[in-house]
Amino acid sequence: MLAGLTITSSGRIERFSFVFGAGAFREHEIFDSANCPPSRYLVEVARRLVLASPNASVLVIGNPLLPLNAEKLTTWLDAVPSSPAIVTDARKFPLLYVLPRGLFDQFERFLLLLSTVDAVADQRLLSLLTGSDVSRVRVDSMDISDFPQSTPTNWFQGEGRQRMLTILTMAAIQTVERTPEWKALPFATYQPYHAGSLLFLNLASRQVPTSFFDKQIVCWSYKDIYQAYPGRQAPLWLRLPWLPRDNSVGELEYLARSLERLGTDIIDNHFIVFMRYSRIYSASPFHLVDQLKFALGDSMSEQGRTVHGQQPLKSARPDLPPRPLKLLFHLAGGWKLKNYRDDHAAAAIMTLKSLGCDITVIDRPDLERLGITSITSNNTQQLTTAAQLNHIFIGVDSFPHHFVRHVLGWPTIGLFANTKPCNSDAKEASDYRALVGHLPCNPCGGHDQCPLFGVSDCANFVNPPQLVSAILDMAHDLYGFTP
């Protein structure tokens, strides 16, 4: 569903079609990443075309948002007078881009700035980048109409998001027009929230040898996370509270406020690229860190490049006697269906207590009735201290879990339910296990209510005996603990 053509100086055309990869890493598959703009796929297709056809002088790349194959592209190519050009539908939705090879060689990362939804903006940008006229050819017989919010190829592009892409292209145009030295300006990622996403971005940036980006826009309220685990990209602090999860502020509105708050000086001296979700991230089997690695510029064409294909970055152990077994729980995620059921939590905790475990829980004073300690963890320092006082951390799919495992390397058990472990767990090891059921409704995308059964708990969590067994198995293996 991704396509391109190469044209040599002698006029020879070669056709290439690709699909979004699902984990087999076949030659015609391109890594499936949700955390990048559609234009990242223009870059990747261009890379593949150049690799397959090194003598190409012109690259023709289908709009990644559309389900196109190479044959379809050739039917629209006849009307193109010269390169560079953009072929659009009857209105201004880009169907394909005809780019001189030199543009890719010289300005690869600038292709990220193309909106892929507004040919007028893209034409202007390409004209500025190439310093030449860019023709726009209209196919009157093709009307894409309103590009939908989600597509069978797993794009997730509401109208607001399309406007965000156009706004950032317009910002790039303004930057080029106002700054004579624009070619040397740094690129910055726009992914200012949320905590887990920021952590994954920083993890990813340390694993990408050659990134498109030098900077990242981050909410000031996440300063402690950045400081605890900085990526390779320098921060551009955004002094706005992070986007609330209750949809009271839309992403588009938040972007507008962000640009306003960042100010002209930042905009004129950076190219900003949208890095929140453009696709359905859970449709991909790949870890979000890997999806971000692709977004940052790694082609991710081998399994060995993935989080699951490599050894853990860090592995650490507490300096504690094996008894009593000290356990730290984090049972509440960012939304209701991520929370481990109260009655199951109580049963597991009571069982562990009766077997000689000393239990602490993060931010659940209501569970103190079970004779355990509830602590607060408002920042990474508090979380680090709490984790290091315990043998094993047990957490739902949320920031503390990811931080404790990926940054501290602490023995961890992950509790997943309505999200897929493969998108945010860690490499399975003697000191890491992801626990989840096998219901085919996972991931459901629900937040506060199960879409199938209408209840506020997810049935896909493991039950208390499975959880307790996993904890004690790990404790026995790592510390020789026997109940």
Added chain:
Amino acid sequence: MSVRVLAFFDTRYQTSPELIRYFGSPDPWAGLRTVRPVSRQHAHLNWPSSLGAYDLADPTQAANVVGMAVKAGLDGFVIDLHPDGDHYLTGAEPLAAWCKPDVFGLAFRLQAGRDTFWTAPASKELQQHRAARLVKALAIATPITAGGSPVLIVDQPDKLADPAQFLAILRDEARNAGLPGLYMIANRAVAAEFGRYGFDAAIDPGPDEWASCKPQNKPSGLNILEIEAGLRDSVEMTDKFFSYSLFAVSRMINREARGKVFPRVFPAYQNWPSHTTGGATVLMDRDGPGSVDRYIYGLFVENAITFAHENFAPDERFVFLESWNHWLDGSQIEPSVLDGDLIYNATRNAIDKGRYMTRTRGERPARQLPSSVHDMISQICDAAAAAGGSGR
């Protein structure tokens, strides 16, 4: 070893004289061509597209079928053993020619309820003779094996006159034929039900045999009167309609507790053609009967693969797909006129994803604590749950 995905396969679609005689029509596709729904709530059956109305007797067409199955990530087909006099017909020969060790193989299924020989008492001599014929039918192709032994599924094991003797005689005859044995799988939702007879494992029964959730239709008294008065479609009383998502989800809930039962996954199911007077099972997604919820189906396949990986020994990790070409119950994944290659591609993607997850996850470490400790944990958890988490 990676989880092996095997698809049920109907070999009737060929012009071999034996199969034509057995099924009673010179046109193998006649059944699918002529069958018509008699209710608006029964969807029309689909029709093959890119593979066409193939004839497996033609080697090229058989090769296309196997090639496409391999491309989808399948490891083999499960072929029915049709009792025919005192021997068994499979129609597997054209496919066997294209099988390759470690790439693609065949397993077999005996539908015990349709084999009157095994449902009635018989002398040991006759049983040995019959078992030898059965084993001979298995020996035609690159077999799918577990523990080195060819895999044989037994449907309706409760119909067997003497399940334990059936297994013992069949295994003896397999050894007499030079095989290391047989890996026997009972068609049962709970492994323990027939495990005591010596079955090696079980497989989820098909949608028509095991309704894993309650049907959606439950006609009221008024509905029944309306049906009797000809004011309402009678299938609401005679057939069972299920939500596909609920049906699939309920099969995977707490399935570890059912023992070594291999998952059976399916994209759709409606068997009205074989229940013309009522009693059909019809799965529906949001768009009604016959349509496919590719999202849930893909996750059904993916989760079945991860489940098999986590719960079974490396050589016994199977997921069974219903089906490659059971066109007559609408469960086929072959490309079709109505669905194009959407279901085929959804299958391939789901297998790719499942295999990526299991391949990169590696082997889960063996349990560290003795099973007595795990039993104790279960008991304490139960007691704690009964105490209601009050801290008492």
